Amino acid sequence: MFDINLFNLAQFADQGLSLWGTLLLTSLSAKTRMYGFLVFILVNIPGIYLLIVTELWWILAVTPLWLILNFRGLLNNYKESRE
16 A cells, blocks of 8 residues: 655655656746756755665765756856846
């Protein structure tokens, strides 16, 4: 039977936000892609919880690199939308 707990809710939030962010990132509009990058930053919250609970904390070592790449993309999309 399906059990509602924090772990399952984090999985649903992680997968739902990832799908939504991917759909936004495929847009031709720079402004919409910028929102996609923001969604992927929000995905870090349930994702970090899932990594700690499943004892895959070593993956967190690459999270700063992932965040840097996301912020660079966000900044580039912001600059492109302002032009």
